[in-house]
Amino acid sequence: xxxxxxxxxxxxxxxxxxxxxxxxxxxxxxxxxxxxxxxxxxxxxxxxxxxxxxxxxxxxxxxxxxxxxxxxxxxxxxxxxxxxxxxxxxxxxxxxxxxxxxxxxxxxxxxxxxxxxxxxxxxxxxxxxxxxxxxxxxxxxxxxxxxxxxxxxxxxxxxxxxxxxxxxxxxxxxxxxxxxxxxxxxxxxxxxxxxxxx
Amino acid sequence: xxxxxxxxxxxxxxxxxxxxxxxxxxxxxxxxxxxxxxxxxxxxxxxxxxxxxxxxxxxxxxxxxxxxxxxxxxxxxxxxxxxxxxxxxxxxxxxxxxxxxxxxxxxxxxxxxxxxxxxxxxxxxxxxxxxxxxxxxxxxxxxxxxxxxxxxxxxxxxxxxxxxxxxxxxxxxxxxxxxxxxxxxxxxxxxxxxxxxxxxxxxxx
Numbered sequence: 001x002x003x004x005x006x007x008x009x010x011x012x013x014x015x016x017x018x019x020x021x022x023x024x025x026x027x028x029x030x031x032x033x034x035x036x037x038x039x040x041x042x043x044x045x046x047x048x049x050x051x052x053x054x055x056x057x058x059x060x061x062x063x064x065x066x067x068x069x070x071x072x073x074x075x076x077x078x079x080x081x082x083x084x085x086x087x088x089x090x091x092x093x094x095x096x097x098x099x100x101x102x103x104x105x106x107x108x109x110x111x112x113x114x115x116x117x118x119x120x121x122x123x124x125x126x127x128x129x130x131x132x133x134x135x136x137x138x139x140x141x142x143x144x145x146x147x148x149x150x151x152x153x154x155x156x157x158x159x160x161x162x163x164x165x166x167x168x169x170x171x172x173x174x175x176x177x178x179x180x181x182x183x184x185x186x187x188x189x190x191x192x193x194x195x196x197x198x
Numbered sequence: 199x200x201x202x203x204x205x206x207x208x209x210x211x212x213x214x215x216x217x218x219x220x221x222x223x224x225x226x227x228x229x230x231x232x233x234x235x236x237x238x239x240x241x242x243x244x245x246x247x248x249x250x251x252x253x254x255x256x257x258x259x260x261x262x263x264x265x266x267x268x269x270x271x272x273x274x275x276x277x278x279x280x281x282x283x284x285x286x287x288x289x290x291x292x293x294x295x296x297x298x299x300x301x302x303x304x305x306x307x308x309x310x311x312x313x314x315x316x317x318x319x320x321x322x323x324x325x326x327x328x329x330x331x332x333x334x335x336x337x338x339x340x341x342x343x344x345x346x347x348x349x350x351x352x353x354x355x356x357x358x359x360x361x362x363x364x365x366x367x368x369x370x371x372x373x374x375x376x377x378x379x380x381x382x383x384x385x386x387x388x389x390x391x392x393x394x395x396x397x398x399x400x401x402x403x
Contacts, residue, residue, distance in 0.1 A: 023346065024261065026243045029229045035393070043395045047248070048227035061224065063395050135334060142221050191233070193241045194263055 017054040018123040018152040020131030027052045028189035030182045036060075036164050037171045041067060041077065044094070044164055044171060047146070049178070051187035055152035057132055058162070062094070064143040080168055081143045082136060092168035097128050098151060098178075099161040107163075108149060127152045154187055155180035214317055215252045216329040216354040222399045225250045226388040234258075234366055235376050239266035242366055242373060245348075247380075249388035253354035255333060260296060260368070261346040271372070278370035279338045279345050294370045296349045300330060301363040301377070309365075310351055329354045359383040 021027060027050035037044045043063045050057045064081050066074050078084075083093060097107025106128035128151050136145035160180050165173040212221050219225060225248035235242035239262060246257035262275050278294075299309035308328040315325030336348030360382045367375040 024263075024344075026231055026233065026245065026259075028231060029227050029246075031227050031229055033224060033226050033391075033393075035224060035395070038396070040396075043224075045224050045395070047224065048246075065396065065399070134336070139221070144221075193236070193243070193261055194266075195238070 016123070018125070018127040018129075018150075020129075020150045021050070021052055021057045021148075022054060024193040025052050026191045026193065027057065028186040030056075030179075030186040032178060032182075034176060036162075036176055037166070037174045039170045041065060041069065042081070042166075042169045042171065044166065046162065046176070049183055049186075051154070051183045052190045053154075053187055055150055055154055056183050056187065058096075058149045058151065059134070060094075060096070060147050060149070062143075062145045062147065066141045077169075078138060078143055081145050082138075083145075083147070094147070094164065094166045094169070096149060096162070096164045098126070098155065099163065100126075100156055100180075101158055101160060102156075106151065123152075125153055126155075154184055157181040157184040211319055214319075214324075216315060216325055216327060216352075217317075217331060218333060218352055219248075219250050219255060220252055222395050223250050223392050224395055225255065226391050228254075228385050228388045230380055230384065232378060234364070234378050235373055239263050239271070240371070240373060242368075242376070244364065244378070247385060247388075249356065249385045250392045251356075251389050253352060253356055254385050254389060256298065256351045256353065256364070257334070257336075258296070258298070258349045258366070259346055260349065260371070260373075261344060262371070263344045265343060275371055276340065276345065278368065279340065279347055294368070296347075296368040296371070296373075297366065298330065298349065298351050299365045300328065300353060300357065301365060302328075302358060303360045303362060308353075327355055328357075356386050356389050357382040359386040 030049045030051055032049055033047055035043060035045045041064055045061045047059045047061050062081050064077050095107060095109050097105060099105040104126060106126040108128055108130055111127045111129040128149055131148055131150040133148035134146035158180050159177050162176045162178045163173060165171060228247040228249050230247045231245055233241060233243050241261045243259045245259050248255040264272055297309060297311050299307055301307045308330045310330050310332055314331060315329055330351055330353050333352035334350040338347040339345060361379050362382050363377045364380050365375060365377040367373055
């Protein structure tokens with residue numbers, strides 16, 4: 001009698017749709033390039049929104065310039081831009097989120113990333129979490145970081161509000177209108193990488 | 199008396215325009231995403247094109263699906279993705295990266311494996327261009343059901359406002375030379391609409 005049971009193939013774990021953009025779908029952009037907020041040292045810009053059938057990804061660009069900041073101030077700013085903050089300093093992070101016409105909202109403050117959720121966890125829509133960002137660059141005088149945020153599910157096909165606020169960086173609450181219909185339309189052009197199993 | 203003089207802080211130079219996007223500009227995304235290679239097991243997708251006044255950035259996703267590959271192909275792909283040739287019984291092949299290139303309508307070309315131009319910051323000489331360099335790549339991810347990586351490139355200057363060929367290959371990963379046609383005019387128009395991050399900053403965007 002064998003001690004070890006024969007292994008049976010396990011189905012691959014499916015990524016829950018609220019967790020981030022699907023890894024095997026070519027999303028379609030709904031181009032919206034806009035500077036959302038600007039101070040003398042920091043710019044927060046929305047560079048594009050890429051739509052998928054299950055949601056959409058907001059790409060932000062955070063840029064900082066040194067100007068006349070001291071070494072310490074510049075180091076602080078760098079930590080802020082790259083999100084190098086302890087959990088107790090969470091209120092210093094960039095806040096962003098959406099609000100739909102019916103008043104429903106979802107923000108990165110009230111949505112928790114997957115690694116910070118109890119198991120099992122069923123997210124209630126809508127969810128807006130940091131996911132799928134690009135990299136960053138740090139120079140002596142300028143910093144750039146490209147965080148990404150995932151909205152699940154797709155927004156309603158009507159205008160909605162995109163809000164950012166970053167008190168620690170001197171950025172007040174700023175609301176920008178985004179066209180939900182353009183995102184929903186773009187999502188129809190998204191294409192899966194692999195053919196559906198037959 | 200000190201032998202070594204105290205160092206004087208020098209203002210760093212911004213990267214030359216053929217090495218990276220301008221530092222004081224917000225680029226414009228151009229909706230040119232498409233599949234370049236698409237088989238049962240391998241995908242090369244052009245996922246993003248971002249245009250600036252001085253050039254444009256290309257982002258790819260190269261993905262392989264493990265379930266559609268046999269063991270030998272999986273091993274070969276894994277080695278290509280990781281640059282890992284741990285099988286000592288095989289002679290180590292040269293590191294061949296994913297390659298990308300541009301062929302313009304007049305037949306001139308530039309590739310990501312051309313020698314980078316020599317830059318002397320004290321000289322006003324500039325390379326003739328075009329230049330294509332790796333920029334802002336996303337690393338390799340190996341997962342239970344597959345693997346992917348995200349090569350990225352910077353092209354300087356902008357292409358002419360005409361159709362041009364974007365060419366890729368990756369012999370190590372069994373990706374044959376493949377090309378797609380892109381519309382240069384769309385990229386040029388987007389590049390013209392890029393805006394400065396700080397309008398008061400004298401550095402050109």
